[in-house]
Amino acid sequence: MGSIDRRVARTRGLLQQALVKLTAEKGYTAVTVEDICRQANVGRSTFYTHYPDKDCLRKAAIEDHLKPLQSRNTSLGLQPSTKGFSFSRSVFEHALATRAMHRALIGGTKRETPEEIHDWISQQVRRELTDSSGHHESRAELEIATRFVVGALLEVMHWWLDHDANISPADIDRTFQKMVFDGVQTALDAPTDAGG
Template structure:
């Protein structure tokens, strides 16, 4: 599948029909998800939207799931390639801003494929983020906190922020959001209020 190499050097371009069909199916899926939610979509619907025969669908993808995987893959690759831009302020975590920026740029697509926490899609992205976090943390976790815990903590926090931001229509600039994320991640919530905790009363 994928690309086929003829001899051994450059991969030969995919048959135009194949490319066309797959692109149409992916696009149809992306259009449909925000309208009806992934779970409710049927293969027939996707094909109708894409103007592709249902039997054709199954020659390319095993499943509705497989199509989503492929589409998601495309999408994540795009994020990876976008890493080049690199603003690189004086932040502690480099992965977050590019991600936020991508989420803004590919708004509807992102909302459809990634921000939909109600579907299984998120996991793939979560893994990607987890890796980025683990890489950037690289043994610099403070005190007695296990690396894994810090990684999960940050990954969850980041994805929650990202999801909220996308779902509420990008109420901040990417840089602002990233600043908040950086501050919360590195400095925490010192809880500026009068007392520091619930420890006021007893023990």
């Protein structure tokens, strides 16, 4: 059983690596199952033994990509703070450590951010904004703030990874937090103008 499991893991790893490489080169939409099989040097029947389609392959690659980040945040017991986002530095550190994978999954030539990654970051932001301020008079305000932060984070990350900027994860996170967190907190804590 052990050798079978290792073969399965190896084949899935080859398919995921092929998808990442091809996505980085030409964008996810343009990649076909045939392209993936050719790049991984496996037959189509082997591909379909492991995944029903390329969307399921991408989902598996994203889940594997997020596992270390999720377990790291859990093990560190990150708590929301009134001074900044507790999750963002580990996101920048993980992105740098897995730069090729990150560039392909949230970048590529078409800048296609997978829904799973976008949703995971949104959950972290929404949780921390809710817990750190303690109140939100408007669900719409919280949603606007969440989208603003997620958009800013992804754009900063795209630039940082794409331009090989000589900035450490700690420094890029510090700059990101300084520009984003205080402004969002101020907006959410401000009294609502009843006149609209």
